[in-house]
Amino acid sequence: MKYVRYLVVIPFLLFMDTLSFAHGNIVDYFLKNPDAWDDTKKIIHKTPTKVFIPDGLEGLGFNLTELTEGDEVAIVFLETQTFEKMKQRGFCDVRDKLLPGKNRVVSVITRNSGDRTLFHYKFMLQRNIQNVPVSIYNNGNTVLESRYDGSQPVKDISNLAGIELCEVDIR
Numbered sequence: 001m002k003y004v005r006y007l008v009v010i011p012f013l014l015f016m017d018t019l020s021f022a023h024g025n026i027v028d029y030f031l032k033n034p035d036a037w038d039d040t041k042k043i044i045h046k047t048p049t050k051v052f053i054p055d056g057l058e059g060l061g062f063n064l065t066e067l068t069e070g071d072e073v074a075i076v077f078l079e080t081q082t083f084e085k086m087k088q089r090g091f092c093d094v095r096d097k098l099l100p101g102k103n104r105v106v107s108v109i110t111r112n113s114g115d116r117t118l119f120h121y122k123f124m125l126q127r128n129i130q131n132v133p134v135s136i137y138n139n140g141n142t143v144l145e146s147r148y149d150g151s152q153p154v155k156d157i158s159n160l161a162g163i164e165l166c167e168v169d170i171r
Contacts, residue, residue, distance in 0.1 A: 030076045044158035048165035059127045062092045066122040070113025078104040107144040109162035117150025
């Protein structure tokens with residue numbers, strides 16, 4: 001009987017490690033797979049949010065204004081092959097993460113607080129000078145936002161992974 005318990009518990013623990021490992025490696029998937037952007041666009045059936053920035057990179061960043069408590073979200077910058085993980089609201093400076101020209105940016109939930117039926121995050125793209133917002137782009141609307149409350153049917157895989165896409169054109 002003792003051995004039966006171990007046989008039940010061990011596969012369960014291995015399965016949980018696999019899930020944790022998969023969530024942590026979604027960033028690697030976008031960084032290492034050159035087709036990830038196009039494949040994701042097909043899966044989520046959405047066009048990326050497009051934002052034009054005419055005045056360079058100085059002070060530019062993504063401001064995480066909302067995040068479900070206990071969650072972690074990652075922003076992946078495909079052109080520079082960098083990422084930033086955030087566990088709380090705050091500003092992510094992107095001067096070293098974006099390049100002049102078109103940039104593809106992906107945001108995704110990398111750690112859920114344990115309630116897979118509820119998450120929300122919201123990023124604004126803005127320019128801060130001395131930690132004070134000077135410009136908020138995309139007409140003040142969010143550029144990356146994902147909300148899933150579990151009471152709605154799952155329409156596509158992005159509901160579960162929180163995947164959002166954005167193209168930032170820097171001049």
